[in-house]
Amino acid sequence: MFKFSKLSLQRLEGVHPHLRSVMMHAIAITPVDFAITEGLRTTDRQRELVVAGASKTMNSRHLTGHAVDIAAFIGRELRWDWPLYERIAEYVKQAAKTVEVPIEWGGDWKRFRDGPHFQLPWEIYP
Numbered sequence: 001m002f003k004f005s006k007l008s009l010q011r012l013e014g015v016h017p018h019l020r021s022v023m024m025h026a027i028a029i030t031p032v033d034f035a036i037t038e039g040l041r042t043t044d045r046q047r048e049l050v051v052a053g054a055s056k057t058m059n060s061r062h063l064t065g066h067a068v069d070i071a072a073f074i075g076r077e078l079r080w081d082w083p084l085y086e087r088i089a090e091y092v093k094q095a096a097k098t099v100e101v102p103i104e105w106g107g108d109w110k111r112f113r114d115g116p117h118f119q120l121p122w123e124i125y126p
Contacts (some may be wrong), residue, residue, distance in 0.1 A: 002033045014040030015065045018101045019120050022066060032088050033073040037116065040065040052101035056112050067119035085115030092118055 004012070004027055005066035012020050023036065041049075041062035049055035072084040089105045096103035102121050106114025 002027050003070060005035060008036040011036040011039045012068070015068060016120060016125065018099075018125075019066065019068060019103075019118070020064060021099050022096045022101050023070075024105055025099055026088070026092040030083055030088055030091040031097060032091075034070045034088050036068055038069040039067075039096045043097070061119040061122075064123065066125055067117060067120065069116045070118070071116060082115055086121075089118075 004024070012023065015023075027034065036106055038045075039062070041060065043058075043063065046055060046058055046060050050058060062069075070088065072079045072081070072087075072088060074084075085107055089107055092101060092105065102124055104119050104121050106112075106117030106119070
């Protein structure tokens with residue numbers, strides 16, 4: 001059982017309470033530790049990411065607190081191995097069902113698959 005660090009909890013500030021609830025439940029049940037790397041973003045930060053190619057849109061759910069990005073850890077080592085994010089996504093989806101909040105995983109997208117990204121759906125959370 002894992003818990004978020006102070007930094008991850010700070011990065012959840014400004015994130016929609018329903019998404020925060022999903023992530024808090026997910027960290028408690030996942031077998032793969034993870035941290036929150038970004039939640040609510042400023043327009044300037046989003047622009048930086050678009051220019052760098054790390055994001056494809058200025059219409060990001062991060063701008064409204066409806067998205068988070070995560071990073072997986074094995075021990076103290078930050079890891080980007082795709083299977084870790086698939087595994088974490090299973091538990092985030094399970095947590096979402098438990099707290100009855102719909103969730104979208106960027107890894108399920110057909111274009112620009114984004115394994116570290118989770119968001120609340122536009123249709124339900126405009």
